Amino acid sequence: MNPLDRLKIAIARTKLTSTKLESGTEHPLESWILNKVAVEARKSADLRRAIGRPTPKQVDRAIMRQYQLHKVRRMIEYTNENSYFYKARWKEFGIKSSDIRTYDDLLKIPLTEPKELADVPLEFLCVSQTKVMRAFTTSGTSGTRKRLFYTRDDVLNIVDSIAVALKNAGMNENDTLQIMFPTVAAWDPGLMLEGACKVAGLKAVNASTTDIEEQLSIMRSNKTSMMIGLTSFIYRITVLAREKSDLRSFGIKAIILSAEPLPEAMRREIEEAWGCKALSQYGMTEMGLATTIECTVQDGMHVNEADFLPEVIDPDTGKHCANREEGELIWTSLNFEGSPLVRYRSYDISATIEPPCACGFRAVGKIVKIRGRLDMQTKIGFGEKVYPLLFDEAILGVKGSLGYQLTIDKPAYKDRLLFKIEFAGDPVQGKEELLKAISALAEIRSGLENDLLEQPEIEVVLPDQASWIPKTRSIIDNREQFD
Numbered sequence: 001m002n003p004l005d006r007l008k009i010a011i012a013r014t015k016l017t018s019t020k021l022e023s024g025t026e027h028p029l030e031s032w033i034l035n036k037v038a039v040e041a042r043k044s045a046d047l048r049r050a051i052g053r054p055t056p057k058q059v060d061r062a063i064m065r066q067y068q069l070h071k072v073r074r075m076i077e078y079t080n081e082n083s084y085f086y087k088a089r090w091k092e093f094g095i096k097s098s099d100i101r102t103y104d105d106l107l108k109i110p111l112t113e114p115k116e117l118a119d120v121p122l123e124f125l126c127v128s129q130t131k132v133m134r135a136f137t138t139s140g141t142s143g144t145r146k147r148l149f150y151t152r153d154d155v156l157n158i159v160d161s162i163a164v165a166l167k168n169a170g171m172n173e174n175d176t177l178q179i180m181f182p183t184v185a186a187w188d189p190g191l192m193l194e195g196a197c198k199v200a201g202l203k204a205v206n207a208s209t210t211d212i213e214e215q216l217s218i219m220r221s222n223k224t225s226m227m228i229g230l231t232s233f234i235y236r237i238t239v240l241a242r243e244k245s246d247l248r249s250f251g252i253k254a255i256i257l258s259a260e261p262l263p264e265a266m267r268r269e270i271e272e273a274w275g276c277k278a279l280s281q282y283g284m285t286e287m288g289l290a291t292t293i294e295c296t297v298q299d300g301m302h303v304n305e306a307d308f309l310p311e312v313i314d315p316d317t318g319k320h321c322a323n324r325e326e327g328e329l330i331w332t333s334l335n336f337e338g339s340p341l342v343r344y345r346s347y348d349i350s351a352t353i354e355p356p357c358a359c360g361f362r363a364v365g366k367i368v369k370i371r372g373r374l375d376m377q378t379k380i381g382f383g384e385k386v387y388p389l390l391f392d393e394a395i396l397g398v399k400g401s402l403g404y405q406l407t408i409d410k411p412a413y414k415d416r417l418l419f420k421i422e423f424a425g426d427p428v429q430g431k432e433e434l435l436k437a438i439s440a441l442a443e444i445r446s447g448l449e450n451d452l453l454e455q456p457e458i459e460v461v462l463p464d465q466a467s468w469i470p471k472t473r474s475i476i477d478n479r480e481q482f483d
């Protein structure tokens, strides 16, 4: 690193608030969030009118909510002044910031569709192009690529939230984090994470190789103590490496599984192999990636509610779902300057969980692990809705399974399900166990009993390290659609 870069990083670090948390802070993420609420109350008369002037210790759930509604009001004003898209939208629907006083008032605000962001990204941009420090293009796993713009303060805020999420998962200055995202085109969360750790003064090594021996050797030479990476990628390494190495001897203290849903079957195997907790992490690129982190209670992921407001709605009625009731996740970014998004549809299926949490969080809420995507739901047999995660649990519950792809077609009147499963172990025995696990699913049984489904077919493929590709779509539907 040249001296100028080092200086820039040193200056950036002084702007972070995660680095100012006292060491030994019990709940770094919540402390950091509540502190931000208290700081905002000092700055804003509007917020003080609603909540007074609380210290971080006094910020409770009701104050947290008031802070978020205040931020939504500010965001409506900000986007009205600076975004072509939202200015027109607020005018069309007659939205004024003063209309938003309660949580249910949020329902007055129309939803923003990902397609709208994809079509006219510049209409969402709220600052002059010269103020844009980073532009991101999303990977486009489902639907079109989207372009997002971040200012310097946006980037610093993302760095700060990544650092505090890592600390909440147990990371400190003595740890080394191994970043394990196989290189995927255009968008690399590994680089973002590596940069964030550098600025925040945390040790990290970026290991994107798909070669398992190399991953383990990087782990040994860097004395890696924590891991973060693509869920299916870390799972694959775990299953293939545990045959040859005692993974517990690495002394890993926590593993963070990111960017893909985490089936419980997968979590159990990873925790068993490495002898530590495996925590789920979820964040959309549109929201700057570091939106949530699971705590050791493993019952939902804590949301960075200082910067993001999650809502869960019934996609059919648009109404808010109750606590723990499943629906579609909707996000509002509360602090972004570059391309802030208001009530943005994620198409992800989840639920909100109100605090307190058994881990000790008392004012900051959670969302449940993502169940699947609305646009990836498939109907089989009698119209039973299935999500990839349903099959994930069944298939990955069979020891030796690494991943799969399901193709659905309809040669005659019945649906036919063909599973192509990557499997490490005896293929004949594996096939038998896999068939048993899949056939045991209620959704499959009902289809078979009603003669609407053919017996599922399974093709077992042996693992091939070199040809590994990250899964983007695990269900391919070749049926002609009439509904």
Ligand SMILES: [Zn+2]
Pocket (backbone or CB within 6 Å): 295, 296, 297, 302, 357, 358, 359, 360, 361
């Ligand atoms: Zn918790």
